[in-house]
Amino acid sequence: APGEYFDKDGVRLKRYRGMASLEVLEKQGDLRYQQGATSGKVLIAQGVSGAVADKGSMYDVIPVMVQTLRQAFQDMGVRSVPELHRRLYSGMLRFFLGTNAAQIEGGVHDLYAYQKP
Structure with a gap:
């Protein structure tokens, strides 16, 4: 903003x-x-x-957001928002709500040092 x-x-x-x-x-x-x-x-x-x-110009941030969405769609096996909706409404694709503890457990932990990708 x-x-x-x-x-x-x-x-x-x-x-x-x-x-x-x-x-x-x-x-x-x-x-x-x-x-x-x-x-x-x-x-x-x-x-x-x-x-x-300052996070920079939106012109720098938006391409990162678009690529993140492309990767997420690829991970879910969908190519478009309408396809995402169809799969959600038909039950072919489901999301689950995880706890904060589950998110922490799923991440890198118990290492003395590591490098983020």
Whole structure:
């Protein structure tokens, strides 16, 4: 998303403001979160403000996302979204919901050092 960028310690960062952060509450006041409360009331932040690392241009990110989807479709044995839908609705293709523990167990673990692909 577009935003205000700045450099810190050689890293390009972008400001992040959570929807109910103190920064937003102070700026918007009772327009959204206080719902009619009079000014001067104590503001209780329910979100955070900070900075996130710049991920680059969408022109760099989208090809990676497209290739990831192509690989996922190949892994599932489908060639298109309509074919994916047909197989899901017919029961030929099923997904399962795994727990966080199962995801961790399925990944690399118990190694002292390893290199990500």
